[in-house]
Amino acid sequence: MELLQKGNTITGIYTVSIDNELKEGAKNQQEIYCDMTTDGGGWTLVASVHRKDDGYKCNGSDMWSYNPFSKAALISGKGSKSWTDKSTMGSVREAASADYKGDVYYKGQARDVMLSHVPNDVDVTEFDGKSFAKYHTTDGFLSKYGSSLRNLFKNHAPLESLDVIGLNAKLLSAMHGSISPSSIITNWYNYSLNSLTSTVHTSGASIPGIENKVFFRLNDGTYHEMTYGQSYTDSKTYHVTSKVGQPFAALATVSNLDGYPTKFSLKVVSKHNYQGSSNDKVVMTHKGFALFSDVYQAYHRNHPTLAFVLFHINYDGWISAPQTSQRVFSPGIKNTSQYELQVEGGVKNIMLGYVLMAVRSGRTISYSEIETFFKKTFDVFASEEITNTAVRPPPEISVQVIFIKGNIVYTKSNVTTGFLQFRAYDKFGAPYAICPGVRVGSGEDPAKFCIGSANTQFNFPGRCGDFAAWDTLEDHVFINRSPDDGFVNDLHSTILIFTR
Template sequence: SCFEIRSAGETTNGIYTIKPSPTSANIEVYCDMNTAGGGWTLVASVHENNINGKCTSGNGYIILLTGTGSWSNFNVFGSVEGATSGDYKSPAYYNLLGSDVMIWHVPNDAESGQWADSATFKYYTDNRFLNNYGGTLQSLYSKYFPLKPETAYEGIASILAALNRVEPDIRRTIPDFYNYNYDHSGIQNSIGDGGGDMYDTGNKVVFYKIGGNAFQRITYTRKYEDLVNGVEIVSSTGHPFFMLMWIGNHARAVDTFQIKVESGTGADGSGRHATYSGSVVYEDLSSSYKAYSVWDANDPTICEVYFHISNPRGWGSVAPTSFETPSWSSGTDNLNNVASIGGSPESVIFGYTLLSRDDDFQVTNSHVRAALTRIMQEISSFHFNCSRLNESLVVPVQFDVGSNEAMTSHIPPAVRERAPPGFIHFRAFDPKGVPNALCPGVRSDSCRPSSICVGGINTIPTNTRACGDFAGWDGISSDHPTDTEPAGHAKSKNDVASSLLLFTRSRVS
């Protein structure tokens, strides 16, 4: 092995012939004889020739598409001399037992004699972790951390499901709660009448708006996502109705989010109306709400409640700095209400629920507060962590070239706060349950690990450029990185035009 050659006194980096076991063939490998005592063997490289053409055939085979790709099989390809000109995988990847892993970041097309001096980063593990996973990367991926899709991260959908389970408790906070009907004909995207003539033209719930985009109308029970900004929207046709928006917004690139409800009530101008607002605190959760109620119109009472909930300690929330109503009703008919939160909120829930009472009884401000308290009580036990670190392997590294500070400067700003440097992260999942093979130099707590990890699959259908080894390093169309600076979700152009050289070091006592 390279380690044995180094132990025999060889100190020059270069290509050597090794024989990993008595029954294996001789193979040529590149040995690093200097880093942390030397003896490192190059076992594979990850490379992209053309970031905009990396979905084309013949662009290397280390790409993970089916979950059983070259990270875990015994295929070999490429040449050691061309490890920075194309993907490379040596038999040493699976037949040379090792204890630690090292990664170099080297410019594409550099010759082997230039690798050591041209590397922008060199870092390695030193805790012999690989001993616990069969001694090879092939064993690690095939037996311990297989690269197969798992159940998708439920996110806000899990909270909605929990609220649906405790609907009876929520209804008990409203005396004589009226179970309105979902009686719209055809596609289920509004309440037609609701029973008892609550509505004439239907409760057209709900529209949502992200930043400067146009309002988008939802269809009940369908999930909507904006993975770029970490937004998920779900709804349920229960009693009460819920629409919940999880706002990740980890780059804090979006300033405002809005919810709009249009409805023609059955009040026909009669009855009374009131607006409520306030805040509720339950344990670590804080919420603010605005509500509009119509009652005493010989119809079941309507109370529209708009709210946002934050949890700085448990969710890392940055609460909205504004909660406004740019459109708000002033009568009992043809309601047109818009609630808007601003200040680039992060990791918060923005929601809407429809409360009601029978026999014209008023839904009071106290009722709204009691319902929100029960809602928050149910939400309080939930934590948002789509990175699924408990299903991954995260190993700390030591830098030989580079530093934590330098690595941070190479992380795209949109995920920087969720990507602490100083690690190699094996099998980082995205919200769809798709694993990325490894995150070089960082640990990914991000809901979009493809910006910083390799060996994954694009899960944003509208971003057709994102697939292949560096699945999301190119970011999205609005990102404009320079040669040296990342931007948005994109790595710098120099980082994209680089190769990752993967080394292992044979077991040492």
């Protein structure tokens, strides 16, 4: 804009020094491209998103979605750092042939954003003439988000996958706070756990021969033994925690936004000298929660009856994916019983858990008592109004645009033309940086309309890359976006990003 104010009215390349302002003739000069004609001019090209390779996604040419560091980073569910760091890439003169980001992307002070679609590999002198779709915001929205796209993505719309980490503490608080097991379960027997040996104690006296250990694992990998009271978190995949109390509980919240793992297991290994045991299932729904549990009760004529309750929970508000579960009970192997719950299939936005209950010798815990315990837990959980927002996206940032050239129209799709939407989420919870020209409606897949995806190449390679799953939507291939200049294929075009 400063170049325009100084009388420069020609669209093209300018050599300037960028230091929060654009100044000609200063030191540390570099080339920038400015559109000085569209709607009054003053637009600076800050970035371009280019689809280079039809045959491979998320390689080194997809710099707005590629993360070259490690598999752990690749499956973390985060978008490329290119949207938020101060790196630069490419050349302004080759912005239609490769991804480009200049210093002005993060140094410029801007109010509005403009996108221009051009065929791949056009010369910089043809950026304006060959544009087949051009549109921009008009309300100065960017000034509310730090005056640059970097600040918008870094501070206001971070490209991080959704998760349900934190729900464990809420459910544990419900179990140990508002709910008293002794008021629900007849003949409840208070116990404690030795934090060093995991030995069960009751009323200050150890139950002879009892030792419990809790494990979790992903897929068919190694079992990880839990230390009582500690938490375990793996990025956006799972959060496992336990709490010593009445009752003892271990919980695993599995958000699993990138589809890894396909299985998740909790296992309890109990060493004991109890003579008998019985199994029961408690399945119920309550206020949008669905509980699937197995109850294993172990008896001893001189000691309290112990009930090992393994369960998993789905909830409508978490958008839990459907899954299948398998329970494995292995009693009496050298005085060691193993109780394992394994969930597989759609392992997404669910909770697995283990609760240890005890009642007086000779007594058992009934189906209705287990059911009531969980109903009251869900009542407290739901009343805190934390469930509905646990995995749902934060408020979207969508801004209306006016079209200067062409239009962006999709047939038979739930999208609204005339917007720029920032950070749209797909059903897996993965973020997409910008939806060019549209706002994606409920139930629609942003991978088909938005650019700059989280890197999902290890789990969903078809949804990976700067242009994500655009190749799966016929409109990107068969709609003629430029009737005056001949057929244009969206998959062989570049999106130029300007700010003013």
